[in-house]
Amino acid sequence: EIPFEEVYDIFAIRVIIETPVDHEKADCWKAYSLITDIYKPNPDRLRDWISIPKANGYESLHTTVMSKKGKWVEVQIRSRRMDDIAEKGYAAHWKYKESTTAESGIDKWLKRIREILKSAESDALDFIDDFKLNLFSDEIFVFTPKGELRTLPMSSTALDFAYSIHSQVGNNCLGAKVNHKLVPLSHTLKSGDQVEIITSSKQHPKTDWLNYVTTARAKGKIKVALKEERKKVSEEGKEILERKLKQLKIDFNPDNINKLVTFFKLQAPIDLYYDVAIEKIGLKELKNYLQFQDRGGWLSALRNTFTRPRDISVPIEEDPIRQQLKSKPDTLLIGDSMETLNYTLSPCCNPIPGDDVFGFVTINEGIKIHRNNCPNAVQLMSKYAYRIVKAKWMTKDAIAFLSGIKVIGIDDFGILNKLTHVISSELNLNIRSINIESNAGTFEGTVMIYIYDTSHLNNLIQKIKKIEGVQRVERIGKK
Numbered sequence: 001e002i003p004f005e006e007v008y009d010i011f012a013i014r015v016i017i018e019t020p021v022d023h024e025k026a027d028c029w030k031a032y033s034l035i036t037d038i039y040k041p042n043p044d045r046l047r048d049w050i051s052i053p054k055a056n057g058y059e060s061l062h063t064t065v066m067s068k069k070g071k072w073v074e075v076q077i078r079s080r081r082m083d084d085i086a087e088k089g090y091a092a093h094w095k096y097k098e099s100t101t102a103e104s105g106i107d108k109w110l111k112r113i114r115e116i117l118k119s120a121e122s123d124a125l126d127f128i129d130d131f132k133l134n135l136f137s138d139e140i141f142v143f144t145p146k147g148e149l150r151t152l153p154m155s156s157t158a159l160d161f162a163y164s165i166h167s168q169v170g171n172n173c174l175g176a177k178v179n180h181k182l183v184p185l186s187h188t189l190k191s192g193d194q195v196e197i198i199t200s201s202k203q204h205p206k207t208d209w210l211n212y213v214t215t216a217r218a219k220g221k222i223k224v225a226l227k228e229e230r231k232k233v234s235e236e237g238k239e240i241l242e243r244k245l246k247q248l249k250i251d252f253n254p255d256n257i258n259k260l261v262t263f264f265k266l267q268a269p270i271d272l273y274y275d276v277a278i279e280k281i282g283l284k285e286l287k288n289y290l291q292f293q294d295r296g297g298w299l300s301a302l303r304n305t306f307t308r309p310r311d312i313s314v315p316i317e318e319d320p321i322r323q324q325l326k327s328k329p330d331t332l333l334i335g336d337s338m339e340t341l342n343y344t345l346s347p348c349c350n351p352i353p354g355d356d357v358f359g360f361v362t363i364n365e366g367i368k369i370h371r372n373n374c375p376n377a378v379q380l381m382s383k384y385a386y387r388i389v390k391a392k393w394m395t396k397d398a399i400a401f402l403s404g405i406k407v408i409g410i411d412d413f414g415i416l417n418k419l420t421h422v423i424s425s426e427l428n429l430n431i432r433s434i435n436i437e438s439n440a441g442t443f444e445g446t447v448m449i450y451i452y453d454t455s456h457l458n459n460l461i462q463k464i465k466k467i468e469g470v471q472r473v474e475r476i477g478k479k
Contacts, residue, residue: 012074016083024079025050028061031077039065042072050082052141052149057085140191152189155214159185162197163218170218171225172199186212204229234270236387237277240361243389244276244283248290263289334369334393343367345401349374350476352401354454359389393453400450402432403457404476410469411443422463423449429460446476 015035019027028050035041045064053059061077078086138154142161150164158178162185163170176183177196189195205225213219242252250256257269264281266272275281334343334357343359349371351357356372360380369391370377381388407419416436423429429449436445451457461473 011071012076014076014078014083017077017079019079021079021081024081028077028079032061032063035065035075035077036063039067039073041065045074050078052151054139060086140189140193142189142191143194145194145196150195153215156189157185157212157214158183158187158189158195158197159209159212160215160218161189161195162199163213163215163221165197167221167225169197169199170221171205172201172203174198174200174203185209230274231270233277234273236361237273237275240387241273241276243361243367244286247283248286250290260286260289334391343369346370346374348376350401350403352403352451352453352457353393354457355393357391357393359391360384361387361389400430400452402448403451404446404448405457405461405464406472406474406476407436407443407445407447407464407470408472409443409467410471411438411441412469415443415467415469416445418467419445419447419464422467423447423460426463427460 015031017024017027017031042064045062047060047062049059050061059078059082062074063077064072064074067073140152140154140156142150142152144150144165150161152160152164158176159170159173162173162176173185175185175198176187177198178187178189178193180194180196205222207226209222210219213222245252245256257272261267261269261272264272264275264285266275272281343366345351346360346368351369351371351374357369358372358377358381359367359369361367367389370380409415416434420431420434423431429451432448432450434445434447436443449460451460457475461475464470464473
């Protein structure tokens, strides 16, 4: 990369100083001062690896001076300890280890190697690639906002710097400021840069981050974080797949899972669960699988034992609600035929038949049914869209559901008796709890009752509004 005329180390002189460890830096600079008093130095060729040793432990002071004959000569100045490490390699480092308590460049380098070896997520090929990547790279020196010096391989990026501080800083890295200017994560650093990392607890590693980093540490930490995130998403996908298979009347067992993995040309069940979680595989794709197996003649083997055998000679009257939803089989039917699914009505909005609802697949509590205008609906739909499932009521029997209303009005004698008379005597409803508070001539009350559906609830609200003194009645949880 440089012209032949600028290769100055064809002939070099090495100055080795016998000096105690505590004085070696000062003595090396004294030797440098004596040499440059006699010979003119080239300022562009000064290399100070005494103040800032290389990551592999190499320490020396290099300069290039002009000889009396007009030739450039490289001069290397080092102590005996530095020369032993430079000539004999890492083994000589331990000979002098007890003489200093500070962590040297080689200590830091070996520490990074130990981290890679201890990582359960790295394999042999990755280790060799990462080892060579850092072993043969040149270095740059950058500073933290507090002035702390950091050594990084050449071509390191802002994201590499973040991971050199701490893995959590890297995982939450949102951006960086280099020399007080905002730069992207992929910004390549130069020696002397001052780097400030901007973090956010909502930020997480992404796959394309592997294209932004060059150091083995950063690549290893990103791969570990991505695998952990993939594992977490796959656990959610497993629950979603189990629910979808139940809707299709298919047993969720290892045999069927392995067949699905083969059909979708995946490597393992975790890949299947992950694709389900990110909606790459949905009901449409699962139905394609069923049609494929049906053509193979063994679809019936996949059907679970809860499917009722039908006599083709006897016409079967299909439920009208099922007919209406036949074109939308991905809708969760709440009611008689859903005993096999683990779902509950969410207490935050207390949905009842007649409400527009949706299902939310939780991690450990099955499916929670929410009203569409539930106060939590917007947050759930925006953050966890892949865990939302359409839902519709499908119950024929009169089943009572807990609901609540708020009543506000003028405090008058006998108001509580009037309320309970309408609810219990006129509409024959069961009251679970009632709470009324009076303040400055007005009252505000909360009544929790068991209701069959929305029309029943609306009828109750209209009846209570007709009570003298009642000014406002509204359903609890209404957004």
